[in-house]
Amino acid sequence: PTAPRAPFRKYIMEHEAPSAEDEDIGSSGPELHVVGLTESYHGDTLGCMDLSAPSPFNGRMQTPWYRPRGLFLYPATVGMKDGLWNVSPPDAYGLSPDELETEFEQLSDLFCAERRRDDRLAAEYRRYIAKALDGHHKKLGACVMEP
Known part of the structure; x- marks a missing residue:
């Protein structure tokens, strides 16, 4: 490999x-x-x-x-429902989707780093990753x- x-x-x-x-x-x-x-x-x-x-x-x-x-x-997942792109945070984050911005009209909006960098889901993902890294020895x- x-x-x-x-x-x-x-x-x-x-x-x-x-x-x-x-x-x-x-x-x-x-x-x-x-x-x-x-x-x-x-x-x-x-x-x-x-x-x-x-x-x-x-x-x-x-x-x-x-x-x-x-x-x-555990990554977030992305899917389309009723014509909107949806992000679903994994249970490992301990969040409910209604606490976050999870619906997007355009896939490009969902993957726009500048727009997403400071939103709550990105902050929670960074927190989750940092905690996981701290616990891995x-x-x-x-x-x-x-x-």
């Missing part, structure tokens, strides 16, 4: 002063984790399954070697944003 290899290598080069022995077969250092999304799926590639949160796709009967190696966040070497 090339995708996580590049950021992991960059992390090691910048933070751990690797030696020639680090290139040897079988050498290992501290275990690196990823920041990822719950309910994600990275295919059935041996190493990539560890970058997904626990799910039926990597349970013992599917992937007996599976070990979750990440901080997995493994080294994070990459961010994998794949549904």
Whole structure:
């Protein structure tokens, strides 16, 4: 899996002063984790399954070697209802949708960083992420944003 290899290598080069022995077969250092999304799926590639949160796709009967190696966040979801784009915050935020601006006429309005940067949902998401990062005590070497 090339995708996580590049950021992991960059992390090691910048933070751990690797030696020639680090290139040897079988050498290992501290275990690196990823920041990822719950309910994600990275295919059935041996190493990539560890970058997904626990799910039926990597349970013992599917992937007996599976070990979750990440901080997995619950993302908000987006869908269309009655001609409007709606954002649904996950239960992990502890918010009800009526506390937030959740309906948008245009998808471009929903994804407009300047407009959304200071709204309540963005603030709550930043709070949620900061709390999750504070509670995760493994080294994070990459961010994998794949549904």
